[in-house]
Amino acid sequence: MIYPSLNTIADQLNTNIYEKWGATINGTSEIVQLNNIANIDDEKNDLQNKIIFTLIKIEEETSLKNSAFYLKKSPQETEKHHPAIYLNLYLLVSITKKNYKEALQLLSDTITFFQSHKVFTSQKSEEDSSFKITVALHDVNFQEVFDMWSNLGSKQFPSVVYKIRLLKFMDPQQYQDVQLVETIKVQYDPEKSLNR
16 A cells, blocks of 8 residues: 555656656656665665655554444444554655756755645546545654654755655455344343342
8 A cells, every 4th residue: 555655656746757857857757766765875776866755754643543343334234343544654755866956956846746736546446546645745854854864874865755644554354244233122020120
């Protein structure tokens, strides 16, 4: 679920940036890449002159934690299940273009893209929409920026952090059918009640 959602966002941003810049960024049509920015110095990875998506944090959405254990499918059918987990993802978007002026322009184009594209859904058919997420700019203070880049072990690049809200995780095979209580039979025995 995490990879498909981030990949959908990356594909759409890649298309948008390529329409504006063409292959002038790095000579290819692959501009946006899901990768760990901490690997920038690794010779095996070609992360130069790209927009790099790095997942830096996952948190549970606690406001949706107390959901029901029972799901009513119809008036006669109910299923028991463990409640879904809803997660928020924090995505670091780094621009590794060597030309600093162009890096800042790419950062501006990225921010503009997310300003006009706040909701992303699965690329599948309408009947099987496996996710719907929203993306919002996340403020990071100076200390957090310093700590983040120190932990990543890399020099700081022009970057921005986005919060991706509400990825739903639920195992579709863990449902159990539950018998509904349709009638309640109460017997009253006056002798037993008098003996108390």
